[in-house]
Amino acid sequence: MNRIPVQLANAPAPFPPADLPDLSAAGLDTALASTSVRAAHGTPLLFARALAAGLAQDPAAATDRDRALDLVSVAAWRSGALGLRVDALDRLEHLDTPEQRLAAAATLGLGVDVLDEFRRRQRKDRFWWPGRADQRGYVLAVGGFRGIGGAWIRPPERVDTLADAGAFAILVAGSWWRLDSDVWGARLSVLSEAPSEVHTRDDGVSIVIGPDTHLAWVHVREQE
Amino acid sequence: MPDRWNRVSASPTNPGSGHGVESLTAEDLFRPAARSTVPLDEKLRQVYYWIVNRAVISPYYDMEFSHGEPLSIGLGDAGAAVSLPTQASFSSNVLVPLLTFAVGGKCLLIGGPGRGKTTVAVLMGVLAGTASDDVRRSVQQGQPQLTVSDLVGIPLPRDLVAAERLTDIRIAWRDWLGLPVKIIDEYNRIPTKTQSALLTMVAEGYVESHDQMRRTAPDGGVESWFFTANDDAGGGTFPVIQALRDRMDVTVQAAGFNSRFFDELITRVEAGEKPEEHVPAELTFDSAEQTEMRAQIRAVPIPDAVRERLRFFLSHFEFVQHGGRRFEYRTKDVVTTAGGRVGEVIEANSGADLEIDLGAQTRNGVSVRALQTLIIYAKAIAWFRGADAVEIDDVAAVLPFVLRGKLLPNATHPRFDVGAERELSTDTVSWLADLFTQSCRQYDALGRDADDAVAALLSEFDRGLDGLPALEASRRITAVEAQLRRIATVGKLYGRDFDDVIALKYLHQRYTAYVRWQELRG
Numbered sequence: 001m002n003r004i005p006v007q008l009a010n011a012p013a014p015f016p017p018a019d020l021p022d023l024s025a026a027g028l029d030t031a032l033a034s035t036s037v038r039a040a041h042g043t044p045l046l047f048a049r050a051l052a053a054g055l056a057q058d059p060a061a062a063t064d065r066d067r068a069l070d071l072v073s074v075a076a077w078r079s080g081a082l083g084l085r086v087d088a089l090d091r092l093e094h095l096d097t098p099e100q101r102l103a104a105a106a107t108l109g110l111g112v113d114v115l116d117e118f119r120r121r122q123r124k125d126r127f128w129w130p131g132r133a134d135q136r137g138y139v140l141a142v143g144g145f146r147g148i149g150g151a152w153i154r155p156p157e158r159v160d161t162l163a164d165a166g167a168f169a170i171l172v173a174g175s176w177w178r179l180d181s182d183v184w185g186a187r188l189s190v191l192s193e194a195p196s197e198v199h200t201r202d203d204g205v206s207i208v209i210g211p212d213t214h215l216a217w218v219h220v221r222e223q224e
Numbered sequence: 225m226p227d228r229w230n231r232v233s234a235s236p237t238n239p240g241s242g243h244g245v246e247s248l249t250a251e252d253l254f255r256p257a258a259r260s261t262v263p264l265d266e267k268l269r270q271v272y273y274w275i276v277n278r279a280v281i282s283p284y285y286d287m288e289f290s291h292g293e294p295l296s297i298g299l300g301d302a303g304a305a306v307s308l309p310t311q312a313s314f315s316s317n318v319l320v321p322l323l324t325f326a327v328g329g330k331c332l333l334i335g336g337p338g339r340g341k342t343t344v345a346v347l348m349g350v351l352a353g354t355a356s357d358d359v360r361r362s363v364q365q366g367q368p369q370l371t372v373s374d375l376v377g378i379p380l381p382r383d384l385v386a387a388e389r390l391t392d393i394r395i396a397w398r399d400w401l402g403l404p405v406k407i408i409d410e411y412n413r414i415p416t417k418t419q420s421a422l423l424t425m426v427a428e429g430y431v432e433s434h435d436q437m438r439r440t441a442p443d444g445g446v447e448s449w450f451f452t453a454n455d456d457a458g459g460g461t462f463p464v465i466q467a468l469r470d471r472m473d474v475t476v477q478a479a480g481f482n483s484r485f486f487d488e489l490i491t492r493v494e495a496g497e498k499p500e501e502h503v504p505a506e507l508t509f510d511s512a513e514q515t516e517m518r519a520q521i522r523a524v525p526i527p528d529a530v531r532e533r534l535r536f537f538l539s540h541f542e543f544v545q546h547g548g549r550r551f552e553y554r555t556k557d558v559v560t561t562a563g564g565r566v567g568e569v570i571e572a573n574s575g576a577d578l579e580i581d582l583g584a585q586t587r588n589g590v591s592v593r594a595l596q597t598l599i600i601y602a603k604a605i606a607w608f609r610g611a612d613a614v615e616i617d618d619v620a621a622v623l624p625f626v627l628r629g630k631l632l633p634n635a636t637h638p639r640f641d642v643g644a645e646r647e648l649s650t651d652t653v654s655w656l657a658d659l660f661t662q663s664c665r666q667y668d669a670l671g672r673d674a675d676d677a678v679a680a681l682l683s684e685f686d687r688g689l690d691g692l693p694a695l696e697a698s699r700r701i702t703a704v705e706a707q708l709r710r711i712a713t714v715g716k717l718y719g720r721d722f723d724d725v726i727a728l729k730y731l732h733q734r735y736t737a738y739v740r741w742q743e744l745r746g
């Protein structure tokens with residue numbers, strides 16, 4: 001059966017429908033941010049909803065530039081923009097008030113009770129979120145058949161681990177693809193040549209492929 | 225705007241360099257992006273995938289690319305087979321119009337009503353940066369009462385009364401004439417006189433009325449034309465004048481609807497959405513990008529190996545034995561312009577091996593205009609695929625769409641009257657593709673890569689005559705004559721021999737003129 005790529009943390013939909021919030025009172029143009037999120041391979045729709053969910057818990061952030069930037073960073077990361085990961089995690093470490101903690105958790109689509117555990121585990125396990133165990137360790141699927149909007153024309157054949165965290169090289173139909181990923185997002189890019197070095201990591205993360213699927217699944221073996 | 229329209233292929237659609245993810249901060253999200261750094265070829269691929277995945281429901285992959293032989297699976301008991309290519313392959317009814325947009329060409333979309341021909345053309349207009357409503361409004365609907373004035377505009381009535389000279393009459397030109405993408409719907413319903421006015425626009429890039437002229441191409445930019453027709457066999461309210469038909473760079477058939485994608489169709493009906501209203505802004509091309517795109521396409525090199533095979537393919541078609549008395553006049557064009565029937569002349573040549581002689585399958589040769597088009601479209605698809613140079617597969621992919629309606633089948637050839645081959649009489653694209661495949665096979669069988677004496681003689685000549693000793697020139701004349709005699713020893717003559725003989729005669733003339741000049745000089 002042909003299936004489409006998925007980020008399991010986003011299925012079912014983690015946020016209620018919402019329009020892109022207005023942060024002009026904080027001097028921020030969210031429409032521009034939304035465009036940048038798209039350029040950073042995030043999903044603008046998810047960005048808008050995550051940001052709106054956070055602001056609902058901390059309305060003061062709409063007029064406070066620094067607090068608004070905290071939520072924007074977390075929402076952009078939550079929407080799949082992998083480039084915001086470090087910035088968002090740093091900001092999560094410096095939440096001063098209960099409202100900020102509530103807002104940050106809401107922006108991530110998590111309960112505030114698991115926020116500290118999420119922060120702690122994310123530092124060493126970029127694929128962790130509370131629902132992972134329910135998915136038997138599966139986190140996300142990438143690729144998919146190009147004929148229905150995916151990336152690949154054949155099932156993936158081989159996977160090598162790359163040096164960067166969350167990065168893998170995947171051989172598909174004679175071409176090597178690079179996968180960068182974490183719990184909220186994944187990005188495929190085509191490599192011009194085969195990876196020169198193969199690395200090994202003992203973090204329990206593996207890519208599951210099979211001859212009858214165009215998808216490559218990221219799976220994490222629980223270690224804690 | 226519904227997000228489903230807005231999804232542009234996030235991963236590169238073709239090999240590039242995967243450098244991982246660049247770290248960003250929240251502040252970075254509020255800095256206006258520098259002008260898009262997506263290379264133009266990548267952007268065009270994103271457009272293609274957006275169209276086939278979001279806009280036009282077209283799961284057809286008939287422009288195939290494979291490394292090695294694709295897997296082929298026979299279906300049914302009537303010789304049908306489906307092949308599964310190993311490389312990224314494409315829908316011709318989307319890619320061919322898109323390449324036309326990229327090169328600034330003219331594309332004829334054919335097919336029955338309601339198959340998305342106009343939608344594809346309108347999408348091309350939106351890609352050029354024109355608002356979808358304006359593109360829809362600017363579509364020129366072919367109909368039997370369409371006059372030249374309807375098409376180009378009218379003289380201002382006040383000027384008609386007051387003017388003392390024709391040049392004093394100003395014309396209220398129609399707005400569509402200045403758009404980068406021009407669409408003529410059902411062009412085979414346009415009266416012949418109006419077709420002639422259209423021809424001037426298409427062929428010369430200007431339009432004339434009451435001694436006033438207006439250029440149709442946007443300032444320094446690229447213009448492309450899209451025509452639609454329900455018929456490609458001369459039907460329609462008015463027959464299309466040959467000169468206009470010949471201006472169509474490519475002809476592509478609209479694909480039928482695949483019932484497996486019915487749910488998507490229902491969704492669109494329920495939402496009342498039109499794809500052209502949802503083209504993501506980042507997928508449109510401004511005038512500078514279009515100009516740059518065409519320049520990049522033209523710069524794609526065609527390697528010698530590809531040129532040789534293409535040259536060999538072209539050599540088959542002009543020659544027809546008994547087409548004329550003088551050797552140079554033994555061509556299909558001589559027969560046709562004299563009112564003769566090429567098919568009858570081919571049949572009369574009882575010594576010919578019709579299976580080997582690929583030229584016998586056509587009733588004409590390939591025009592220079594068609595060749596120029598073939599070259600630019602082969603470059604375009606190579607560029608689109610991200611190749612550094614044109615490959616033979618690129619030529620094979622676009623050739624049927626370029627030569628459709630130009631290289632015409634000889635219906636009296638046994639090829640179109642035997643068993644399963646009869647299918648080729650209606651499937652012109654497959655026939656043309658097969659013709660090119662057969663030609664490449666012959667090229668290999670003749671060992672032309674290793675042994676091409678005429679090419680060697682031409683290459684020798686291309687090095688120039690400056691300072692060439694008379695003795696060496698004489699030696700080369702002897703070599704040319706020897707090569708002609710070698711060809712003469714073969715009983716049957718083919719198109720490739722015709723071109724070789726003409727080229728050898730040319731060399732002979734140039735060398736003998738050179739020797740004469742040297743003798744006169746003392």
